[in-house]
Amino acid sequence: MSGPTELELAGQVVELVRQLGGPAAQADAVVTRADLALTRFANSAIHQNVAESTVGVRLRLHLDGRTAAGSGSVVTTDGLRALVERTVAAARLCPPDPGWPGLTAPTPTPDAPPVDEATAYAEPDQRADRVGAFVAAAGGLSTAGYCRTAHRSSAFANSAGHTASGRSAEAAMDGIARRDGADGVARRCADRLSDLDGAELGAHAAAKARAAADPVELPPGHYEVVFEPAAVADLLQNLSWYGFNGKRYAERQSFAEPGVAQFDRAVTLVDDPLGASGLPFDAEGTARRAVTLVEAGTTRAVAHDRRTAAEAGTQSTGHAVAGGATWGPMARTMRLSGATAGPASASGRSTTGAAAGAVVDADTAALVSGVERGLLVSDLWYTRVLDPKSLVVTGLTRNGVWLIEDGTVVRAVRDLRFTESYPRALGPGAVLGLGARPVRQPDRVDGAWWTAPSLRLASWHFTGGASG
Known part of the structure; x- marks a missing residue:
């Protein structure tokens, strides 16, 4: 690789801060080289293949009791100087920042999992092969979607002398x-492109689409549900953003009460960025590690960056993100685990109805088999928070809903709107089973993922059809 490394660039930014802001200026800089590629298809044909390689610089600066942040993508000497100059100028215009927590001291950074080089430098035809397999496995049905790869090399430096660097790669x-x-939908996220089986995903999506024909309308009400991993991912995302967020917790906008049994004993939630190919440090250079947020139903922690940790009198958990002063720290690699499906899911009855066909895998089928009457839900979307404190969310089902009767998927159901408190739905006694096989789901942006098995819940409040 020609030119300065990411770590050298970050060091140049910090040195420029010393020169232009004076010895009292405190600063940290993150430089990230990102190689992102996307192969998109619609009407069963690839219609777009795009790739970009960028270098971005983020600077946070504290000067004379005031804090400002800036970013740029011009990494020449003049470009870096301009970034520092405008950030210094902005800091002098900002209001005082009495909550400034200081910089991360020099500390060791843990080893991250190795990056799969084949994924980091994947070629378009490798993504196209998986798209082709998806389309072929759909057996003539119209298909659409994407296959993407991402590779990031990132480095951190601050004026306290701390440095860190790492790489990550992802395919989805x-x-x-x-x-x-x-x-019908199928999605997957992995460290290695080779682990994505386009034919398996295409066949699964097609089976669900065929099983979703001729849906019936159901009245609103409380239904027992089995959520597939794609739907569970939405639960984890909202729990992270609004519940286990240290800023919202400090502002008393979070449901979280560490030390209290707020969830069913079957629920354990761990944020584990190094359980896959993730960067070993956060936006403030703090070492990242696995953090247990919920253990056997009891809330244990919320995510902290340096600012929220200082307010709470504790240590950062390594969850600082860009823009954290606004959004707060976020756990973006959460994994749901716990006891496998309980006795209620072990009846062994068939889950294949005439209308449904092979709509679920064996793991989900074990949960469905214990449901006397309820709904199988593939996916949730357009979810919006109505009350952050209790995390009441409204949204819609999509990509397939089916009625379950006597442990059998009997027929498709029209999409439904719901209004539900996510913590309540996962509360003590409310989780009737978890599947044994966790599935990693991609986030809307790369670098975040949600890993969960299928989930059986005692009650979910559907408030009407998709139109209202």
């Missing part, structure tokens, strides 16, 4: 198959 595939207006 998300696709639908459509038949007569009914969609």
